Amino acid sequence: xxTEDIRATDAERKQPEIELNRHGLxxxxxxxxxxxxxxxxxxxxxxxxxxxxxxxxxxxxxFDLARRADLLSNxxxxxxxxxxxxxxxxxxxxxxxxxxxxHAGFLEMDPPEQRHYxxxxxxxxxxxxxxxxxxxxxxITRASLDEVIETGRIDFVDHLANVVPAxxxxxxxxxxxxxxxxxxxxxxxxxxxxxxxxxxxxxQQQGLLMGQRLFESIQEARSKPRPGMLDALLNANIxxxxxxxxxVVGAMVLLIGGGFDTTTSLTANxxxxxxxxxxxxxxxxxxxxxxxxxATEEFLRFYTPAxxxxxxxxxxxxxxxxxxxxxxxxxxxxAMANRDETVFEDPHTIHLDRKGxxxxxxxxxxxxxxxxxxxxxxxKTMLKAVLDRMPxxxxxxxxAVRYESTHVINGMQHLPATFTPGKRLGxxxxxxxxxxxxxxxxxxxxxxxxxxxxxxxxxx
Amino acid sequence: MKVRVDGSVCQGHTLxxxxxxxxxxxxxxxxxxxxxxxxxxxxxxEVVREAARSCPEQAIVLS
Numbered sequence: 001x002x003t004e005d006i007r008a009t010d011a012e013r014k015q016p017e018i019e020l021n022r023h024g025l026x027x028x029x030x031x032x033x034x035x036x037x038x039x040x041x042x043x044x045x046x047x048x049x050x051x052x053x054x055x056x057x058x059x060x061x062x063f064d065l066a067r068r069a070d071l072l073s074n075x076x077x078x079x080x081x082x083x084x085x086x087x088x089x090x091x092x093x094x095x096x097x098x099x100x101x102x103h104a105g106f107l108e109m110d111p112p113e114q115r116h117y118x119x120x121x122x123x124x125x126x127x128x129x130x131x132x133x134x135x136x137x138x139x140i141t142r143a144s145l146d147e148v149i150e151t152g153r154i155d156f157v158d159h160l161a162n163v164v165p166a167x168x169x170x171x172x173x174x175x176x177x178x179x180x181x182x183x184x185x186x187x188x189x190x191x192x193x194x195x196x197x198x199x200x201x202x203x204q205q206q207g208l209l210m211g212q213r214l215f216e217s218i219q220e221a222r223s224k225p226r227p228g229m230l231d232a233l234l235n236a237n238i239x240x241x242x243x244x245x246x247x248v249v250g251a252m253v254l255l256i257g258g259g260f261d262t263t264t265s266l267t268a269n270x271x272x273x274x275x276x277x278x279x280x281x282x283x284x285x286x287x288x289x290x291x292x293x294x295a296t297e298e299f300l301r302f303y304t305p306a307x308x309x310x311x312x313x314x315x316x317x318x319x320x321x322x323x324x325x326x327x328x329x330x331x332x333x334x335a336m337a338n339r340d341e342t343v344f345e346d347p348h349t350i351h352l353d354r355k356g357x358x359x360x361x362x363x364x365x366x367x368x369x370x371x372x373x374x375x376x377x378x379x380k381t382m383l384k385a386v387l388d389r390m391p392x393x394x395x396x397x398x399x400a401v402r403y404e405s406t407h408v409i410n411g412m413q414h415l416p417a418t419f420t421p422g423k424r425l426g427x428x429x430x431x432x433x434x435x436x437x438x439x440x441x442x443x444x445x446x447x448x449x450x451x452x453x454x455x456x457x458x459x460x
Numbered sequence: 461m462k463v464r465v466d467g468s469v470c471q472g473h474t475l476x477x478x479x480x481x482x483x484x485x486x487x488x489x490x491x492x493x494x495x496x497x498x499x500x501x502x503x504x505x506e507v508v509r510e511a512a513r514s515c516p517e518q519a520i521v522l523s
Contacts, residue, residue: 063518067517122489122490122491123489123490125491126472126486126487126488126489126490126491127474127477127486127491128486128488128489128491129488293478297475297478355510355513355514356510356513356514357475357514358475358513358514358515358516358518359516360516362473362516364471364516364517365471365517366471368471368472368473372472372473372474373474373491449488449489450488450489
């Protein structure tokens with residue numbers, strides 16, 4: 001077969017062709033129109049942007065493809081020792097050295113390594129493991145709100161949704177809680193700052209500092225072990241070997257990146273929507289016990305914090321009439337699968353009591369978000385506290401800043417709001433974090449659930 | 461009505477236990493679902509159907 005023949009075949013199979021720049025405003029602001037169009041015309045399309053890749057938007061197509069670990073690879077082979085695949089970002093970073101430095105841990109691996117990492121971490125993140133942290137989540141949330149409760153003004157992103165997931169993640173990892181500030185800004189800014197922004201060099205610099213701090217923490221943890229997911233990673237058995245520092249950093253960056261920005265985004269979007277729908281907010285307050293779970297799943301479905309993931313086709317195959325070839329790149333759009341009317345009635349509207357909500361916001365298949373239980377619990381904790389303590393909050397539409405590009409995370413950079421001031425209930429954030437650090441150390445809260453069953457006990 | 465969870469398909473999304481905590485249990489270590497009894501209690505058929513519908517991996521088998 002000549003090169004020309006292959007091109008001709010490619011032109012035939014790479015149909016229907018679309019051009020959708022996921023980084024642009026057309027994707028962010030025209031999302032609903034694109035989803036509707038693609039579901040009808042091209043649930044699997046060849047997206048001729050960013051080097052060309054399959055764009056999968058139909059719910060059934062996403063379901064049938066995303067769970068095919070035999071057909072899809074997450075591998076990011078920055079070291080050049082495997083198949084040479086490019087990982088989960090589309091477009092990928094072309095420089096393998098840089099790509100290696102930004103490796104997203106076990107989310108950019110395939111089994112068996114990927115499974116071994118997850119096996120090492122599951123007992124820290126299962127529903128039973130996460131439930132033990134409820135008093136800690138409550139306390140960080142209380143302190144965050146106390147910082148602003150007397151002023152009547154809050155930025156839900158800066159003062160709440162950025163803080164709680166970050167401090168909790170530090171605690172679960174076994175890192176010093178005060179380090180949350182080292183990781184918080186870079187973890188968010190790296191997501192929302194476009195690479196051509198004048199601010200990008202500063203964001204990169206912050207990222208480097210974060211990396212250095214991580215390496216330091218790894219050395220500290222090796223010489224003076226303390227419970228937590230970092231300890232689990234250092235001692236994990238990955239195909240018979242312990243991971244090296246580079247691999248541990250990759251996994252930590254994944255847990256930090258996954259733990260911070262996603263829950264923040266969900267919380268901001270949900271609060272903004274509730275501000276715009278006071279009648280729905282009243283329903284949620286009144287029927288919290290019955291609506292809590294369905295509302296959470298509905299916000300997850302509708303806003304889909306992590307919009308999708310890239311994959312690489314690992315073997316030739318035909319699925320839903322499309323010819324996939326080994327090496328093709330593919331994007332699984334969790335966000336669009338969540339708006340498919342063949343599965344979700346009235347998909348572009350939020351129904352807090354939606355039933356049978358089989359959304360794919362945590363992904364599908366073997367890479368299901370390992371932190372999903374933390375995300376749900378943290379979100380519910382923050383939401384309930386706001387509804388209890390700032391019941392009349394009103395977001396300022398003029399001050400709300402959505403991420404300029406939603407190609408990775410559908411998030412908000414700022415969400416200022418006003419409310420009737422209330423009374424503080426306890427000490428501020430700094431003092432609370434000190435107290436929580438003592439509790440973490442004395443009670444060894446970050447042990448896996450297999451070692452420590454009981455929940456955190458916090459003195460009043 | 462009988463219910464079972466296909467352990468090779470379940471990925472621990474936990475939606476089944478949210479719908480019917482009395483029917484589905486979650487493994488303490490990895491959160492994957494299982495049923496202590498495959499007999500659906502009388503009157504719980506509808507919530508179990510709802511759990512099966514909600515499962516993102518479609519791992520719940522009814523018979």
